[in-house]
Amino acid sequence: MSDSSAERTVERTLGHLRTIDAPEPHEQDEPLTLEDLYRRHRMQLIRLAVLLVDDAATAEDVVQDSFAGLYRKWAELRDSSAALGYLRAAVVNRARSVLRRRKTARDYVPPHGVNARSAESVAMLSSEHQAVVDALSTLPHRQREVLVLRYYGGLSEAEISDATGISKGTVKSTASRALESLHRAMQQ
Template sequence: MLRDGGGNAVEATLSRLRRLDARPEHAHAPGAPLTISDLYRDHRMRMVRLAILLVDDPSTAEDVVQEAFAGLHRHWSGLRDEAAAVGYLRTAVVNGSRSVLRRRRTARDYVPPHQVNARSAESLALLSAEHQAVVDALSTLPPRQREVLVLRYYGGLSEAEIAEATGISRGTVKSTASRALDAVARVMGSRA
């Protein structure tokens, strides 16, 4: 963990967002069979917010989540239980976000360097200055570091769950998180 205020601001902002997502959106009737509609209703917005933090674009994030739910629908008969379905969705959102970022990187190679992809005025107005500073600092991180921080502090996942969702070892998760927090703190400190 960081010893300065930058890391604490990151943790606080992402934890605050996670608490918003911890509230159940709808209650599933106990004993009733779980349907894909139940999962969509209960987890869609949580997955969209996760994707937004990874890809930094609301419409792209919604596309990523829609693709994740389409994949879940295709594999519905092979799932063990609701926990497996949510894990499948989370992994699909992370992998879909990675694909989006790879495509962006490729597209950037063909875009003149003077063109900048700026965030919309609406999305900027929705975040407080502190939240915006954290999101801006997150956007400077390499994709793996961003994924690990978002899954840890926004998603509230353990190191083991992050390792499973991203396909990296627990040790790599731990060291990546440490380096990412240091980098975010440096970026936020340089802007202060």
């Protein structure tokens, strides 16, 4: 499997999950209230967090903390359309914090055997897709973040840069290295 074929496989798998989470056509206009954001994007953000931290309960906490942080800052928000970007960045940052705490609390080893996906999402994935999601859990957290945000989140390099706080060039090189690592992991 070449790197471009690994990229297509990752894009197909995470794109499939993104399609499952796509908002209804009537919900695609920008939410006006925090309640709208919560109702429309909570599950998508939880799935994003699950892909980053490999644990559903922790992912829910990460998203809840992100919404609580936005609630505290809501009055200071100049542009409500930027709220979803703020939430995405908050989820990524809180997921990073979780991973750092895990590493310092115990000599962190990624939980390869954990299957934090819902029964519905597992049933909807083919064996190839399951192999990709399993291989994602073997990647270092930054590489996993970049691939998840790119192919599941559908974000551009600039948006990934904003969400993760790394430069666009680093996003591009990290994605390339991640795809190479994923390719190797899937061949084993």
